[in-house]
């Protein structure tokens with residue numbers, strides 16, 4: 460199986476972002492990818508609440524979603540849209556940060572709302588309050604494909620290993636971790652977290668990322684870490700896409716999942732542990 464990771468540098472203008480994303484999806488398909496993955500917030504990196512209120516749409520009216528579904532059908536590929544920022548109709552006005560698995564007919568096969576919100580002060584100057592704008596999801600999701608099961612997660616979820624344990628035990632062969640990681644935490648934690656989840660799950664980890672300085676029309680400027688990554692079930696880094704926008708394709712030997720789990724069957728060795736709660 461051949462997978463393609465899109466590394467994007469989106470702005471807070473969905474209309475401007477879409478043509479770039481579509482041409483990179485076409486490029487991945489032309490390089491033979493049968494599963495193409497895009498990063499977190501493929502449609503719009505958040506700058507201010509008022510800007511989001513203006514440009515974000517409900518799922519059934521979102522043009523990025525409909526155009527990417529068409530693209531999956533046109534190219535005959537599976538597409539993991541890392542996430543879209545979408546209106547929800549919730550009373551408190553918060554948005555959803557939602558991944559979609561699209562099949563080669565363009566149909567939606569799975570949806571996942573990011574569970575863990577990035578409410579973190581990463582440095583004296585840099586604080587994130589994701590839960591101010593986004594409503595967290597509640598449910599883990601596995602999507603079925605002909606080449607294996609995908610466990611859907613997003614960005615900050617990577618720091619919560621029990622979610623990945625659950626997905627691995629549900630049979631996930633590939634864990635998807637689309638991201639818009641902060642440069643500071645990215646440099647310190649991104650690669651070891653991805654490799655740890657791959658090793659302890661005996662699964663591929665595919666992590667398409669946002670990169671660079673993002674153009675925003677208002678609010679504070681944003682920058683993200685890049686370094687989209689593919690990690691094999693044994694823990695080896697297959698791809699590190701660096702820090703500029705790009706399309707990176709790679710072959711995945713899906714039998715590596717069973718091989719890794721046979722060599723170290725730790726998924727079968729969980730025990731319930733007594734002691735402090």
Ligand SMILES: O=C(O)CNC(=O)[C@H](CS)NC(=O)CCC(=O)C(=O)O
Nearest residue numbers: 504505577589614615639640641644
């Ligand atoms: O806000 C948007 O538009 C897109 N979403 C993000 O950028 C999200 C929430 S602020 N970022 C992360 O989860 C970074 C996690 C991270 O950097 C870490 O775990 O260290």
